[in-house]
Amino acid sequence: MGGCEQRYGVEIAESVNAGDENRNRYEITPVHHLRFITRYLKKSRINKNDRIFDVGCGKGAMLWYFITEIGFKEASGLERSDKLCSICRSNIEKWDINAKVINGDASEFEDYDEYNYFYLYNPFDATIMRKFICCLEQSISRRPRTTTILYVCSLFKGIFEEHGWKSVSEYKKNIFHTKESTILCKEVQEIQ
Numbered sequence: 001m002g003g004c005e006q007r008y009g010v011e012i013a014e015s016v017n018a019g020d021e022n023r024n025r026y027e028i029t030p031v032h033h034l035r036f037i038t039r040y041l042k043k044s045r046i047n048k049n050d051r052i053f054d055v056g057c058g059k060g061a062m063l064w065y066f067i068t069e070i071g072f073k074e075a076s077g078l079e080r081s082d083k084l085c086s087i088c089r090s091n092i093e094k095w096d097i098n099a100k101v102i103n104g105d106a107s108e109f110e111d112y113d114e115y116n117y118f119y120l121y122n123p124f125d126a127t128i129m130r131k132f133i134c135c136l137e138q139s140i141s142r143r144p145r146t147t148t149i150l151y152v153c154s155l156f157k158g159i160f161e162e163h164g165w166k167s168v169s170e171y172k173k174n175i176f177h178t179k180e181s182t183i184l185c186k187e188v189q190e191i192q
């Protein structure tokens with residue numbers, strides 16, 4: 001993301017406090033985790049049918065990254081904070097990319113059917129994570145498809161595993177589990 005702020009006149013780097021106990025503050029994805037995610041996605045050969053969704057997209061830096069650096073044709077994000085949403089909208093306009101941000105809460109949002117990649121960078125606590133997984137599972141039952149979660153700072157990967165998700169790649173910065181990133185996958189046969 002180096003140089004992105006100056007080049008486009010956007011604001012992505014400054015952290016923002018969320019202001020409630022279930023919700024984590026806005027921080028941009030750390031660069032060493034970004035390298036891990038990038039390596040995985042480059043190997044995955046993303047094609048024009050793949051769709052990615054950033055759950056808790058903050059100022060939208062990853063939406064920009066997924067489109068310009070990885071090759072997704074479009075990217076969408078969900079963000080609960082009104083203030084961050086409006087910064088994200090303004091950034092998307094300046095970047096002039098095929099991205100959208102939805103102002104909503106991941107514990108209630110149900111419109112995940114068109115996406116097969118999900119990105120999470122430590123957005124919320126275990127209670128909200130369980131509700132999000134429930135909404136995602138319902139989406140996969142409605143529209144069966146193989147789905148991949150790119151989970152940075154994967155504190156609650158155990159909850160995904162309880163729901164049958166398999167960890168397919170892991171990155172550990174050091175021995176502390178808060179520094180882990182995990183790619184989780186659920187293979188589901190699509191109905192033709």
Ligand SMILES: C[S@@+](CC[C@H](N)C(=O)[O-])C[C@H]1O[C@@H](n2cnc3c(N)ncnc32)[C@H](O)[C@@H]1O
Nearest residue numbers: 023026027029056057058079080105106121123
């Ligand atoms: C650590 S930041 C990650 C931002 C972004 N994904 C990135 O990597 O640049 C977590 C974001 O999740 C948002 N968030 C927290 N709880 C949420 C919820 N229940 N629904 C949607 N967004 C939420 C926060 O406001 C914050 O912007």
